[in-house]
């Protein structure tokens with residue numbers, strides 16, 4: 466059933482505010498990988514020139530992994546490890562954009578769509594600023610969202626802890642989703 470029809474009904478019944486809030490959900494996702502010499506550095510589906518990258522079963526794209534977890538979390542559909550286990554050879558060196566595409570398919574099936582995404586990548590080197598817009602455009606093309614609905618920020622670890630010492634890369638993503646149809 467289309468949400469518009471339900472919304473008309475809710476207006477007549479006088480419980481619009483409660484109904485409205487039930488149609489929006491929030492999700493959070495985090496991911497961390499160890500940085501390893503000689504691995505490609507892929508973030509949001511974009512390969513960034515650098516001599517080291519995340520160690521992982523797939524391409525180690527922490528940004529997409531955290532985004533998938535945020536979207537799955539908002540739908541209460543477990544996590545990326547549940548849907549795409551790292552014991553499955555099918556995901557060995559997999560392009561994480563394919564995982565995100567599958568999560569978008571689940572969203573569509575369940576009647577949800579993303580409203581906005583706010584992401585932070587924690588990485589000491591290299592500086593991500595020159596690549597941020599390309600990363601946003603890449604995520605927009607996979608999710609079908611507008612670029613201005615996707616925020617990607619970058620922070621260093623101030624030379625302390627695993628991120629600051631260049632040993633790890635981490636991402637934290639928050640997303641809002643809205644229901645567009647119901648069963």
Ligand code: MG
Pocket residue numbers: 496497498521525526527530
């Ligand atoms: Mg991961």
